[in-house]
Amino acid sequence: MRLINGYWATGIVGAAATHALFTHLEAGATTADEVAKLAEISPRGAQTLLDGLVSLGLVELRDGGYRNSPEASAFLVRGRPADLSAFARLKLDHMGGMVDLPEVVRAGGPVADPTTEVADNPHWAEVVPAIAAQSVPVAELAAEELGLAKAGPVSILDVGGGSGIYSAIWLGLNPEARATQLDWAPINALARRLVAERGVGDRFRCVDGDLHTTHFGTAVHDVAVYSHIAHQEGPEENIAILTRLRRALRPGGTLVICDYVVEDDRSGPPFPLVFASEMLLKSGRGGTWRRADYRAWLAEAGFDEVTFRPTPSPATLVLAR
Numbered sequence: 001m002r003l004i005n006g007y008w009a010t011g012i013v014g015a016a017a018t019h020a021l022f023t024h025l026e027a028g029a030t031t032a033d034e035v036a037k038l039a040e041i042s043p044r045g046a047q048t049l050l051d052g053l054v055s056l057g058l059v060e061l062r063d064g065g066y067r068n069s070p071e072a073s074a075f076l077v078r079g080r081p082a083d084l085s086a087f088a089r090l091k092l093d094h095m096g097g098m099v100d101l102p103e104v105v106r107a108g109g110p111v112a113d114p115t116t117e118v119a120d121n122p123h124w125a126e127v128v129p130a131i132a133a134q135s136v137p138v139a140e141l142a143a144e145e146l147g148l149a150k151a152g153p154v155s156i157l158d159v160g161g162g163s164g165i166y167s168a169i170w171l172g173l174n175p176e177a178r179a180t181q182l183d184w185a186p187i188n189a190l191a192r193r194l195v196a197e198r199g200v201g202d203r204f205r206c207v208d209g210d211l212h213t214t215h216f217g218t219a220v221h222d223v224a225v226y227s228h229i230a231h232q233e234g235p236e237e238n239i240a241i242l243t244r245l246r247r248a249l250r251p252g253g254t255l256v257i258c259d260y261v262v263e264d265d266r267s268g269p270p271f272p273l274v275f276a277s278e279m280l281l282k283s284g285r286g287g288t289w290r291r292a293d294y295r296a297w298l299a300e301a302g303f304d305e306v307t308f309r310p311t312p313s314p315a316t317l318v319l320a321r
């Protein structure tokens, strides 16, 4: 019953995020009436959302009052560094797309709304700021792994960089580094704003274009990023892009891939396994790929050394040299 009604969770978390319930609880509201007043929603609605959130484990009842769970406090309070509340709101809109899944699995790809192959798709302008928070801990971990803070005047290339979150974090850690992001023009405009807000916009450059066809440069970058792009591409496209990324790197440069990576026997992890259905709905050739796929593609692209690192998110870091 819990799984069959799984959309209840998306609805309740999305509605609570829409009305900043977690933010009001964090600020000290403890009753449904207080939440209703602050959120400007009905007392009946506030009580119903709080009941649902207790059921989901995101809100706890202590001494007769409501409080955020530690997870809600970290990930659903507006303005926190890892705030996913915009993503929770966005997922309410995406929920309806799942009704196509029976037809999509029959067809083997999108039937109504292909997403990833459409140039300048407005979809990205909604998704990109909402997912930026997910990449924060991953970008910090990668910076640590690469010793980026003390790497000197390195050049970074982020392909499909979206919000520019990797550049923002890495340029913040290393005052001598410079970053170039390749993405669609409207997304780059958005990234320029977000990176500038973090005070490092003067070392951030954007190239507008399609990552399948725009030249990445030859032996000009020390670090390249390919984060949450491999899952929208098919194997041949990934090999072609990774080969061009290898060429764009200087000898000894590192490629940082971040994605939902599946075990070779397809036994897990749970998140990457279910994420494949999202790609079936939205892309013609994408999916969640196994470690063995990344190893084979990276070897073909000219990388010798490949390591996999778990991250605090459901994504895995793949570092290739």
Ligand SMILES: C[S@@+](CC[C@H](N)C(=O)[O-])C[C@H]1O[C@@H](n2cnc3c(N)ncnc32)[C@H](O)[C@@H]1O
Binding pocket: 116, 124, 128, 131, 132, 135, 159, 160, 161, 162, 163, 165, 182, 183, 184, 187, 209, 210, 211, 212, 226, 227, 228, 229
């Ligand atoms: C899922 S988001 C990932 C954003 C970012 N790399 C991250 O990890 O947070 C995918 C990004 O790739 C961009 N993108 C997708 N297909 C593209 C293409 N063919 N050419 C250029 N950019 C593309 C989208 O605009 C979006 O910014």
